Amino acid sequence: MALCQPTFRRTPGLVAVPLASAPLRWRHLIGWNPEGPAAAFGPQVLRYAAEAYRETAERNPRYTAWLPTHPEYGAVALHAA
Numbered sequence: 001m002a003l004c005q006p007t008f009r010r011t012p013g014l015v016a017v018p019l020a021s022a023p024l025r026w027r028h029l030i031g032w033n034p035e036g037p038a039a040a041f042g043p044q045v046l047r048y049a050a051e052a053y054r055e056t057a058e059r060n061p062r063y064t065a066w067l068p069t070h071p072e073y074g075a076v077a078l079h080a081a
Contacts, residue, residue, distance in 0.1 A: 006063035007056040018062060023073065050075050 005026055008016060030045055032038045053075050057063055067074045 006060050007053065010059070016060070016062075018066065025073070 003024060004016065005024075006016070006018070010016075028049070030042075030049060032042050057067075057074065
């Protein structure tokens with residue numbers, strides 16, 4: 001048994017089963033120096049990260065069916081500082 005994110009890639013021979021009650025949470029942060037040369041790309045990087053998450057999450061029908069009833073999970077609203 002292993003604890004995995006719902007966006008875990010399917011692996012032959014393994015079955016992902018959601019946890020009952022309170023699921024685990026993972027948090028990923030993206031940061032940059034607002035004065036640095038990469039600052040101009042920050043909002044674009046955030047969009048790419050959110051798109052990649054959504055595309056991966058869509059591969060798990062059980063998770064995508066669960067998300068609408070648990071709006072506190074999944075991708076959060078993005079904003080650039």
